[in-house]
Amino acid sequence: MSCPKNKLRIVLIGAGRVATHLSARLASSFQLVQVYSRTMPSAESIATLYGAEAINDVRLICPDADVYLYALSDDALPAIIQQVAVRNTKGLHVHTAGSVGIDVFGDAVPRAGVLYPMQTFSKEKAIDWAEVPVFIEAKQPSDLATLQEIASALTPKVYEASSAQRQTLHLAAVFCCNFTNHLYAVAHRLLSEQGLPFEAMLPLIRETVQKVETLSPIDAQTGPAVREDQSILQRQHASLPDGSWEQQLYDLISQHIILYKKQS
Amino acid sequence: MSCPKNKLRIVLIGAGRVATHLSARLASSFQLVQVYSRTMPSAESIATLYGAEAINDVRLICPDADVYLYALSDDALPAIIQQVAVRNTKGLHVHTAGSVGIDVFGDAVPRAGVLYPMQTFSKEKAIDWAEVPVFIEAKQPSDLATLQEIASALTPKVYEASSAQRQTLHLAAVFCCNFTNHLYAVAHRLLSEQGLPFEAMLPLIRETVQKVETLSPIDAQTGPAVREDQSILQRQHASLPDGSWEQQLYDLISQHIILYKKQS
Numbered sequence: 138m139s140c141p142k143n144k145l146r147i148v149l150i151g152a153g154r155v156a157t158h159l160s161a162r163l164a165s166s167f168q169l170v171q172v173y174s175r176t177m178p179s180a181e182s183i184a185t186l187y188g189a190e191a192i193n194d195v196r197l198i199c200p201d202a203d204v205y206l207y208a209l210s211d212d213a214l215p216a217i218i219q220q221v222a223v224r225n226t227k228g229l230h231v232h233t234a235g236s237v238g239i240d241v242f243g244d245a246v247p248r249a250g251v252l253y254p255m256q257t258f259s260k261e262k263a264i265d266w267a268e269v270p271v272f273i274e275a276k277q278p279s280d281l282a283t284l285q286e287i288a289s290a291l292t293p294k295v296y297e298a299s300s301a302q303r304q305t306l307h308l309a310a311v312f313c314c315n316f317t318n319h320l321y322a323v324a325h326r327l328l329s330e331q332g333l334p335f336e337a338m339l340p341l342i343r344e345t346v347q348k349v350e351t352l353s354p355i356d357a358q359t360g361p362a363v364r365e366d367q368s369i370l371q372r373q374h375a376s377l378p379d380g381s382w383e384q385q386l387y388d389l390i391s392q393h394i395i396l397y398k399k400q401s
Numbered sequence: 402m403s404c405p406k407n408k409l410r411i412v413l414i415g416a417g418r419v420a421t422h423l424s425a426r427l428a429s430s431f432q433l434v435q436v437y438s439r440t441m442p443s444a445e446s447i448a449t450l451y452g453a454e455a456i457n458d459v460r461l462i463c464p465d466a467d468v469y470l471y472a473l474s475d476d477a478l479p480a481i482i483q484q485v486a487v488r489n490t491k492g493l494h495v496h497t498a499g500s501v502g503i504d505v506f507g508d509a510v511p512r513a514g515v516l517y518p519m520q521t522f523s524k525e526k527a528i529d530w531a532e533v534p535v536f537i538e539a540k541q542p543s544d545l546a547t548l549q550e551i552a553s554a555l556t557p558k559v560y561e562a563s564s565a566q567r568q569t570l571h572l573a574a575v576f577c578c579n580f581t582n583h584l585y586a587v588a589h590r591l592l593s594e595q596g597l598p599f600e601a602m603l604p605l606i607r608e609t610v611q612k613v614e615t616l617s618p619i620d621a622q623t624g625p626a627v628r629e630d631q632s633i634l635q636r637q638h639a640s641l642p643d644g645s646w647e648q649q650l651y652d653l654i655s656q657h658i659i660l661y662k663k664q665s
Binding site: 154210211212236255256257258259261262264265268269270294296301302304305306307308309310311312313314315316317318319320321322323324325326327328330331333335337338339340341342343344345346347348349350351352353354355356357358359360361362363364366367368369372373376377382385386387389390392393394396397 | 418474475476500519520521522523525526528529532533534558560565566568569570571572573574575576577578579580581582583584585586587588589590591592594595597599601602603604605606607608609610611612613614615616617618619620621622623624625626627628630631632633636637640641646649650651653654656657658660661
């Protein structure tokens, strides 16, 4: 099997949400030669859009691409790297996971890199790439230029970050995005039980975010916990089912807010 | 002592953040006759702006105002109501607290009401009142018109809500605003420890909010917990100091995300 030889030739490994959003952006600047997924329809759903070959067998991965871009769950990453990397030890192997170190590639992969787009990717919603920071890391400094080239096709916000820094960025992102969204889900449930619409929260949610555009979150903190208003804290605690997860969350976060205030 | 007799005459009780933001908006439509605070400089800081009298002694509260508007901490509210309400049992007494029932006024106050602006008020930042929902409640239906008049001077978004509904709204607001801001504070601390700027999170924070403008938070949930990606969950757990508050928060919220997913 041979790959076409003009633009940087990329094999995309994975066909989930991150792979979908990456391919939409990369296909116009680079040649997407193959898209691999365990399930053929997933591979095809991306491949057919950009004239790439869809495959669901790692043994068919083309051995002479320039870049192998892994957009998979962290759990799946080590096993698939082992199978793919042996097929081309000259190509650049790049994963996109925030929390996985560059060392996941091991010694058998001399040219390893990471390209981590820090954003929450939904199937249902387009991404404003101009606002997405991308953090890159390369095992060999000479590969940074290629990573920079790929990342620059995604966004102007490209930064170098070590594996340790990237893991902290990803952890902070989990707090800022996944966990805050869960608190919205808790509010949604509380409101639904009283027949109230979640939409009533949107002005408050927008204002909360606008505040941290200019203030440090510690300075922006408001509410009963930071005021140590014990009567509200007790009343709100009591209004939640005893021993419920929501009550545990309420107590833990309230106490933590008071602790942070005392430490600041 | 007598009060001027033209526009609706309001006595403002309290001079904190909520009182400051309310007075700035109400003073152009109504007559602010007095501002009470335990500390004279606080009372003066508002009163002098609008030609009102600053007082720090409840015995000086004018007995013939139309409306007594309480903008105090929940803890302080019951005691001050007891002192003020005896001075004018014909006026309308209105508190602004989300979590306090209208029954805080007791039987001695025939004309009681609530006007709850659901927003996070900072000293440092102006409020876009057009976006603030205000929830009103009156003991006597005949007082709803006055509450509607006052609330409409603040915002077009005026809704009636019972004490039970308002308490749920306030609890949901604590989750959506105060608690999400605390998670930003946790992220800020984690990043600072690695020399990384909190600003890197802002695109992600904005996108997280934009998603719940159109998707239900349950449908918008992303991240390692909802994917049940155990290797990231374990790695991120282990990266936080053992037994720390941050680690407890990480575990509790992650488990709760998985639970909500299974229930949805």
